[in-house]
Every structure is written in structure tokens, then in C-alpha cells.
Amino acid sequence: MTDTINSPVFPANNDPFGPFIEQLKPQNSLYCFSTLAAPWGLALPAMPGRLMLHVVMSGDCLITTETSQLALSAGALVLIPHGKGHSLKSAAHVRDVPFFDSGVKQLSPNLEVLDIPGSGETTKLICSVVSFDPLIGHYLLDQLPEVICLTADDYQDQAWLTSTLELIKREATDLAAGSETIITRLAEIMLIQLLRYWLNNDPLANEGWFAAMRDSRIGAALKAIHQQPEEKWTVESLAAIACMSRSAFAARFTELVGTSAKNYLTEWRLTLAYYQLKSVKVPLIELALNCGYESEAAFSRAFKRVIGMSPSQVERSTAW
Numbered sequence: 001m002t003d004t005i006n007s008p009v010f011p012a013n014n015d016p017f018g019p020f021i022e023q024l025k026p027q028n029s030l031y032c033f034s035t036l037a038a039p040w041g042l043a044l045p046a047m048p049g050r051l052m053l054h055v056v057m058s059g060d061c062l063i064t065t066e067t068s069q070l071a072l073s074a075g076a077l078v079l080i081p082h083g084k085g086h087s088l089k090s091a092a093h094v095r096d097v098p099f100f101d102s103g104v105k106q107l108s109p110n111l112e113v114l115d116i117p118g119s120g121e122t123t124k125l126i127c128s129v130v131s132f133d134p135l136i137g138h139y140l141l142d143q144l145p146e147v148i149c150l151t152a153d154d155y156q157d158q159a160w161l162t163s164t165l166e167l168i169k170r171e172a173t174d175l176a177a178g179s180e181t182i183i184t185r186l187a188e189i190m191l192i193q194l195l196r197y198w199l200n201n202d203p204l205a206n207e208g209w210f211a212a213m214r215d216s217r218i219g220a221a222l223k224a225i226h227q228q229p230e231e232k233w234t235v236e237s238l239a240a241i242a243c244m245s246r247s248a249f250a251a252r253f254t255e256l257v258g259t260s261a262k263n264y265l266t267e268w269r270l271t272l273a274y275y276q277l278k279s280v281k282v283p284l285i286e287l288a289l290n291c292g293y294e295s296e297a298a299f300s301r302a303f304k305r306v307i308g309m310s311p312s313q314v315e316r317s318t319a320w
Contacts, residue, residue, distance in 0.1 A: 016213035016214060016219055016222075016223065017140065017196075017199055017210075017213060019226065020136065020139055020140045021140070021192055021195060021196060024132050024133075024136070024137055024140070024192060024195075025132065025133060026130050026131065026132060026188050026191075027131045027132060027133060028130070028131045029110055029128060029129070029130045029131075029184050029187070029188065030110055030111075030112065030128065030129045030130075031110060031111055031112070031126065031127070031128045031180075031183060031184065031187065032104060032111075032112040032113065032114055032125075032126070032127045032128070033111075033112070033113050033114070033124075033125075033126055033172050034113070034114040034115075034116075034123075034124065034125040034126075034127065035114070035115050035116070035122060035123075035124050036059075036061075036090070036114070036115075036116045036122065036123045036124070036125065037116055037117055037118030037119065037120045037121070037122050038090035038091065038094075038118065038120030038121045038122075038123070039089075039090050039091060039094045039118075039120060040089065040090050040094065040097075040116045040118075040123075041087060041088070041089035041090065041094040041095055041096040041097060042087060042088045042089065042096060042097060042098075042099050042102055043085070043087045043096035043097065043098050043099060044085060044086055044087065044088065044099050044127075045085050045098070045099065045100075046083060046084055046085035047083035047129055048082070048083050049083060049131060050083040050129050050130060050131045051079060051080065051081055051083065051129070051130045051131070051132070051141070051191065052079070052080040052083055052086075052127070052128070052129050052130075053077070053078070053079050053080075053127070053128045053129075053130065053187070053190075053191055053194075054072075054076075054077070054078040054080075054088065054125060054126070054127050054128075055076075055077055055125065055126040055127075055165065055168070055190075056072045056073065056074055056075065056076040056077075056123065056124075056125060057074065057124040057125065057126060057165075057169055057172070058074050058122070058123065058124045059073075059074060059121055059122055059123030059124060060072065060073045060074070060090075060121070060123060061088055061089060061090055061123050061125070062088070062089050062090075062091065062092060063078055063086060063087070063088055063147075063149075064086060064087045064089070065080070065084065065086045065146055065147055066084065066086075066146070067146060068146070068147060069092070070147070070149055072149075072151075073151070073152070074152065075151065075152025075165070076149065076150065076151050076152065077149070077150045077155075077161075077190075077194060078147065078148070078149045078150075079144075079147070079148040079149075079191070079194060079195075080146070080147060081141055081144040081145070081146075081148065082141075082144070082146065083129075084146065088125070088127075090120065090121070090123065102114055102116070103115070103116070108180060110180060110184065111180050126168065126172060126183075126187075128187050128191075130187075130188070130191060135271045135274060135275075135307070136271065139209065140195070143207075143208055143209050143210055144195075144198075145204055148194070148198050148202075150194065150197070155197070161190065161193060161194075161197075164186055164189060164190045164193070165190070167182075167186055168183055168186050168187065168190070171183050171186070208256065208257075208258060209256070209257055209258065211256050212253070212256035212257045215252075215256060217242040217243060217244055217249075217252070218242060218249075218252055218253055218256055218257070220241050220242055221238040221239075221241050221242045221249070221253065221261065222257075222264075224238065224241050225238070225264065225265055225268055226268065229265075229268055229269050229272055230290060232292075233265055235249065235250055235261055235262065238253075238261055249261070266291070266292070266302065266306070267306050269290070269291040269292065270291060270302060270303050270306045270307060271306070271307070273287045273290070273291055273303065273311075274303075274307050274314060277311055277314040278314060284296045284299065284300070284311055287299060287311070299311075
């Protein structure tokens, strides 16, 4: 498959998740700085396809999702990976107000502030909504749980996180020239670090696709697919890389990854084809042959099934 300057490149890397994390390039970010005096309650709407991150800078609050309620204190970090609706409030009995009816004010396209005055205990939050490229991102993000939460105790020995939070807190307090840009970059870094921390510490990161990537045998086959998608891989040749019989490899791959090796290879090749179509004008027959199809028609049908749009729609969406 022909390389292009904008196509994801997956060089040799001993960290199975490193290349995927490196491809999580934020596309859009929105940040809200809130100073909230109790009693207060906010209902945040569902935002499919986006990650929602909350940082408790000071004070306490509760976060309630479809399946859980967590008490948060200063220093807590909460990630809602799938953009599901949830609420934040000062106490369980407080009524929720829809976030967009709460009096939030927009300072710029990427920055908002919310002040709820009162005599009760004050909680300060930084809330962000971040979107990533859905095609590469979903390999990693789809496997994450509904909520990822770290308390200050969880990362007290993680200097990178405490220093990042302090920098964000300082910039959010001052809001001087350039603060918005600095906060955006720091929050994006913190988000990536939070994902990396979760991958290294949570037992759930040893299940499903995560387990497959770490598995010495299936992981070797996945690494080969990611780094050399242009090879004429077969189940037999991938099984040889995994040092397994064809039947044992096929069963183990499907068990861990959730789909067959053939389907995974097809999806990966078509994902890379999508990036090629976005970045440069490539003859469709060339992409078809690189992805293992003998005709443009067969390629186009598979592309639309996996990507959700036709190759011509991708080309039109990226035209000047």
C-alpha cells in the first residue's frame, strides 16, 4: 500500500498500544471552567463519538452515570470515554439542570465559563469535550469502560500528572494571553497520559482486544497486520508468525479480538485506504488491489460496509 504524508504509519514498536495512542490526534476540543456554590446540579447531554473529561480542582461533588455513582474530591480525574450522558452535582438530592440552561457563557469557540454563586461549599471543575479521529481511535477507545476515574491517591506518585494539573490550574486561574492554547495542549497531554495510566494499571486492560495486543502469539500477528498491511496475509501465514496451528490460531484470534483474522485484516486495510483517499488522489483500482480486491466495484462495496461511506463520498468531503 502506497504511503502518504497523512496516512497513519505504524513503525516497529515494542509497546503494542503506543502507535494507537500516537494516532489519537484531537480534532476538536471544548473546555469549561466552572465555579459552583452548593447546592448545584448539572445534567450533561450525551455526546456520541466524543470523550468527556472532568477534573475536580477543588471541593467535592458526585458524578452519576447509567450504572454508577461516584463521590469525587479535589484532584479527581474522570473520563467518560463514550460520551454518554451523566450528571454532576453537589449532593445526591439536588435537582439536575440541563447544562446548556445553567448560565454557561462562551468566551471563545473553545472556551466556556460557568459561575453558580451562593453561600454553600464551592467546587471548581474543569470539564472538557474532545473528539478524535473515529477510525483509528475506535480500536483503542471502543474497548474502554463506561467510566475511568482516578483519585488524587491513585496518582500521588505520578509526578507527570500532578505537575500537569498544577499548570492547568495556574493557567485557568490567570486566563492570561495564550492561556487557552496552553490549557488545550496540557489537557490533551493529560488525556493521553490518563489512557496510558489506565492501560498499565487496570485489570480490564487485560481483556478482549487489549489482551490480544499483549498476547505473545496473537499480538505478534496483529503487529504484523498493523505494520505490513500490504503483505498477502493468509490465516496460515499469520498462524505461522504466531507459532500456532491454523485452527488454534483462528479460534484464539476470534476469541480475543472478537472477529476473525480475515475480517480484522480487511477492516484495517480499508481504514488505511480511507486515510489515503483523504490525503491524496489515489486511483481506486490501486487501492482495490492493495486491499485484496480484484475490482473497483467489490472494493467500493466493502469500503462502504466497513467505513460507512463510499470512496467517492470521502473524496468529495476532502475536496478543496
